[in-house]
Amino acid sequence: MINAFESLVRTDPDGVFFTFVARDGSEHSCTYRQARLTAAAIARRLRSKGVGRGDCVSVDLPNCPEFIFLALAAGYGAFSLVVLNNRLTSAEKLSRLFDLESSGIRVACRIDEARAEMLMDHVADDLAGASRLQSGKRVIMSAERDAVFEATHFAERESHLFNDKERALVLFTSGTTGKPKAVPSTWRMLTAAAESSNAVLSVRGRGMWQVALPLYHIGGFEQVVRSITNRTPFRLYARFDAARILKDAARVGFTHISVVDKMLQDMLAVEGGGPALAAYRCILLGGGALNPATIARAHEAGLRLYASYGMTETCSQVANSLIDESFTGGMKLLPGYQARIVEPDGRGFGRLAVRGPGVLSNYLNARAAFTADGFFLTGDVAALHEGKIYVKERTTDMFVSGGENVYPAEIADKLMAIPGVADAYVFGAPDPVWGRRPVAFIERTSKPPERGGRDQAFDRLSPVKTARFGREVTKPQVRRHASRPLAPSRPSDRAFVASVHGQLEGVLSKLYHPKQIFVMESLPRQGIGKIDRAAIERIYSECLDVRRVILHRVRIPFKKPFVTAKATLEFRESVIVEVVDAKGRVGLGECVAFSSDWYLPETIEQDIEVLRGTLAPKVIGEVFLHPREVSAAFASIPGMERFPLACGAIEPALWDLYGKIVGKPLGRLLAEEYDVIERAAHRERAHGKTRTPFGNAREAAVSAGAVVGMGSVEETLASVSRCVEAGYCRVKLKVAPGSLGVVRMIRQKYPHLFITLDANQSFTDRSIAELRALNPLNVAWIEEPIDLTPCGGSTARAFARLAALQRTIATPICLDESFVNEREAYQALSYPELRCFAVKVAKFGGVEAALKFIFAARSRGREVWMGGMYDTGISKRMHAAFQTLDEVVMPGDIGSTSRYFDVDVTMPPYTAERGKVTLNRAGYEFGLGCGLSPEAISSVQTDRIVIE
Numbered sequence: 001m002i003n004a005f006e007s008l009v010r011t012d013p014d015g016v017f018f019t020f021v022a023r024d025g026s027e028h029s030c031t032y033r034q035a036r037l038t039a040a041a042i043a044r045r046l047r048s049k050g051v052g053r054g055d056c057v058s059v060d061l062p063n064c065p066e067f068i069f070l071a072l073a074a075g076y077g078a079f080s081l082v083v084l085n086n087r088l089t090s091a092e093k094l095s096r097l098f099d100l101e102s103s104g105i106r107v108a109c110r111i112d113e114a115r116a117e118m119l120m121d122h123v124a125d126d127l128a129g130a131s132r133l134q135s136g137k138r139v140i141m142s143a144e145r146d147a148v149f150e151a152t153h154f155a156e157r158e159s160h161l162f163n164d165k166e167r168a169l170v171l172f173t174s175g176t177t178g179k180p181k182a183v184p185s186t187w188r189m190l191t192a193a194a195e196s197s198n199a200v201l202s203v204r205g206r207g208m209w210q211v212a213l214p215l216y217h218i219g220g221f222e223q224v225v226r227s228i229t230n231r232t233p234f235r236l237y238a239r240f241d242a243a244r245i246l247k248d249a250a251r252v253g254f255t256h257i258s259v260v261d262k263m264l265q266d267m268l269a270v271e272g273g274g275p276a277l278a279a280y281r282c283i284l285l286g287g288g289a290l291n292p293a294t295i296a297r298a299h300e301a302g303l304r305l306y307a308s309y310g311m312t313e314t315c316s317q318v319a320n321s322l323i324d325e326s327f328t329g330g331m332k333l334l335p336g337y338q339a340r341i342v343e344p345d346g347r348g349f350g351r352l353a354v355r356g357p358g359v360l361s362n363y364l365n366a367r368a369a370f371t372a373d374g375f376f377l378t379g380d381v382a383a384l385h386e387g388k389i390y391v392k393e394r395t396t397d398m399f400v401s402g403g404e405n406v407y408p409a410e411i412a413d414k415l416m417a418i419p420g421v422a423d424a425y426v427f428g429a430p431d432p433v434w435g436r437r438p439v440a441f442i443e444r445t446s447k448p449p450e451r452g453g454r455d456q457a458f459d460r461l462s463p464v465k466t467a468r469f470g471r472e473v474t475k476p477q478v479r480r481h482a483s484r485p486l487a488p489s490r491p492s493d494r495a496f497v498a499s500v501h502g503q504l505e506g507v508l509s510k511l512y513h514p515k516q517i518f519v520m521e522s523l524p525r526q527g528i529g530k531i532d533r534a535a536i537e538r539i540y541s542e543c544l545d546v547r548r549v550i551l552h553r554v555r556i557p558f559k560k561p562f563v564t565a566k567a568t569l570e571f572r573e574s575v576i577v578e579v580v581d582a583k584g585r586v587g588l589g590e591c592v593a594f595s596s597d598w599y600l601p602e603t604i605e606q607d608i609e610v611l612r613g614t615l616a617p618k619v620i621g622e623v624f625l626h627p628r629e630v631s632a633a634f635a636s637i638p639g640m641e642r643f644p645l646a647c648g649a650i651e652p653a654l655w656d657l658y659g660k661i662v663g664k665p666l667g668r669l670l671a672e673e674y675d676v677i678e679r680a681a682h683r684e685r686a687h688g689k690t691r692t693p694f695g696n697a698r699e700a701a702v703s704a705g706a707v708v709g710m711g712s713v714e715e716t717l718a719s720v721s722r723c724v725e726a727g728y729c730r731v732k733l734k735v736a737p738g739s740l741g742v743v744r745m746i747r748q749k750y751p752h753l754f755i756t757l758d759a760n761q762s763f764t765d766r767s768i769a770e771l772r773a774l775n776p777l778n779v780a781w782i783e784e785p786i787d788l789t790p791c792g793g794s795t796a797r798a799f800a801r802l803a804a805l806q807r808t809i810a811t812p813i814c815l816d817e818s819f820v821n822e823r824e825a826y827q828a829l830s831y832p833e834l835r836c837f838a839v840k841v842a843k844f845g846g847v848e849a850a851l852k853f854i855f856a857a858r859s860r861g862r863e864v865w866m867g868g869m870y871d872t873g874i875s876k877r878m879h880a881a882f883q884t885l886d887e888v889v890m891p892g893d894i895g896s897t898s899r900y901f902d903v904d905v906t907m908p909p910y911t912a913e914r915g916k917v918t919l920n921r922a923g924y925e926f927g928l929g930c931g932l933s934p935e936a937i938s939s940v941q942t943d944r945i946v947i948e
Helices: 002-011 032-048 065-077 090-102 113-126 145-161 187-201 218-229 242-252 261-268 274-279 292-300 408-416 453-460 462-467 491-504 533-541 604-621 628-635 644-662 666-680 713-725 740-749 765-772 795-806 822-828 847-859 873-882 934-940
Strands: 016-021 027-031 056-059 080-083 107-111 167-172 182-186 209-211 234-237 256-259 282-285 305-311 316-322 331-333 338-342 350-355 376-385 388-394 399-401 404-406 421-431 435-444 516-520 546-563 568-581 586-591 700-703 705-708 730-734 754-758 813-815 836-839 863-866 916-919 941-947
Touching (some): 002 032, 016 065, 027 032, 027 065, 032 065, 032 145, 065 080, 065 113, 065 145, 065 218, 090 107, 090 182, 107 113, 167 187, 167 218, 182 187, 187 218, 209 218, 209 242, 218 234, 218 305, 218 316, 234 242, 242 261, 242 274, 256 261, 261 282, 261 292, 261 421, 292 305, 292 421, 305 331, 316 388, 338 376, 399 435, 408 421, 408 435, 408 491, 421 533, 435 491, 435 533, 491 516, 546 604, 546 934, 568 604, 568 644, 586 644, 586 873, 604 628, 604 644, 628 644, 628 847, 644 666, 666 873, 705 713, 705 754, 713 730, 713 740, 730 740, 795 813, 795 822, 836 847, 847 863, 863 873, 873 916
Parallel strands (some): 016 234, 056 080, 056 107, 080 167, 256 282, 282 305, 705 730, 730 754, 813 836, 836 863
Antiparallel strands (some): 016 027, 167 182, 305 316, 316 331, 331 388, 376 388, 399 404, 421 435, 546 568
């Protein structure tokens, strides 16, 4: 490659070598002379720092000019680049380097983005008079004569010593089917592979590549080599932006681009991009199995689309074919390449082996498999016919189900032939009966497919649909029902899954029919755009697969009767919900309905029936990828909106279970989900703002508020004093008409105490003057001050009445029981005077809905805080976890349960030391941070119901 590059420097030194498009959209060009001078200076600098011939330099960079300069510098300096996937974690990168060094390969220098910046600064200092590229990185464009002479002399001397048999690159396989393997490529391999590709796809000296694939993948790097060997410039993109790429193609006249399926889908979706797409001489499609739906759209648009086959071990593609009317799925081998089929079956499909100029000789950290006559065994299943290879899938993807071989690619192809499916991934999941069963993840198209044109275009390409199938389904068996169907996160997804299942009937045998189908807005992908198979299988391993639900009905006495304006409570009845998954892991929730409807319309008797007869069977009957999907599943049940407390008893239990599955505390899950909700609403977080809950710590402490019931003046003052001494920074007083004098006395005694009031709708029009008397007492808010029965049950009239009152008093009014469900809470948000809300998760039907309401309220500038329902440590912990959110700033009613109960059903006990609640103590780091105390439960349990 260096010889070809040197030839370009001599014949066209001031010609544009490449143009870089930065992330901000700015463009910066570099000539052959500039690139040579920069690369030579880098090579000299690294050599002076001890990088010798044959050494390795690791490169951890995104697409950028420095990557190109380092590649050329490797040729001049006779060292090789160990190219790391820039999107991997630091631990993953280090493990690859450690594995390489353990194999005897010396990595003399490591270059990441920060070190590349410093390297370019040093190079600029070495070459006085350097100017800066607008991206912020220095590139040598002019220099003093002696510095230029030294760099030029170095390049000329080293180019004469250049040996194309030396190792140029080391790249790693993705590792989705095992340990990432280190693949070495020599300069000769890279150049020969590029020339073989150019012979089919290019005309020497004509055409230009748009390099949008990552350079840390062989498919991206080879486009640079192809451009050099073809003597044509190229354009390098810092990131893939379909609209920008098509705009550039139309404006500049680019002719070649290499893409994966997702990139092509995005390009096809660009409005008005059809002419630019149709003008390409070559759109090279690789990176995975062909997607029939994408191919149909491309064919209908009249694109010159080439299907290709290759891998890191072969220096990118070894075969390609133009997808036209005659295309049947076979790809023609490039010049210089040969193929063999090892152990073919009766239809000619077997293990694919290839040989040619770009094929590796061996891995650096593993042993590559070859046939006796030197053909590399790719790991793919294929057939060979008339010089074309028909690739089915990797042999490692095949699994055995009930004693029969199942090939996931066959199922994925059938799924992708269904209108509306943009992409699919299928794998074998463990099954206690069959050993393994197919599980499918599908990505929907951005808009529903149109009937007619697209489908007819696809029909014209019918060979594409079948050529990749190695097994014909000759006796289809109709699948009646999935054993455990998916609960998608949106009702439309649920209907779509049902439709997909229906369309697979009669197309796939029962053996091949997916056990579960999951819909995702976007499948996880690697940097190159290929489906991240390991990520999908990890997501599946973390799914919620509940097998048993246990309802513990408990009756816990208060230490002393708790008095409010509406009722006097002597004991607390509630239901503790346990959900148990297939591996025996437990999640906890709590039904906080009361025995009568004095506070909310639901009662505990009603909710037990709903939980036992509807919600528990629903949770057991479906598998969820994430607890957010549970809320959508419940919403799909007719009439369930009347029972938010029942939904809010079992849905949080799945959040607790999920935290234990993925190893995260509930507070962290809530913060992550809040960000998901925020992004979905297209509200970007302010630059520099970071999430504070938990971080890397195992424990988090939040401030608690204490609730003091109504009593005599002396009793109330004593209770408040005990709360202050215990460290509570907020005290809530239950009040009623005639009891506000005690508020004045408490304010006088504690002038700086954070005081709130709860009137439980006890004031009337005749006692409103008392409410106005609160104005000088600096009370933070008063909950539910006035009787709303005159509103006749109309929430609109109730909210209007509260808003009118708020305009006449200074103390903020806080809403609590005046809204009984999610719908009414959103209705209250339409009244700007009502600016404070007590959030009780159960009233919203669970965690997901409560998070969405908090987002909606905070987006409108309203204050929210976490309320309480005289609940146990289970519900208390959940509300305390909500208080770790940045958006919930005021101490909630999450004080210690020992203030009013002698029995704590959780372990460790729920406490508030010095007014602080500590979540997720040692031994209970994940989920809610607690378990059930068998002794305590048995002492207060009145009934136990098991649903399996």
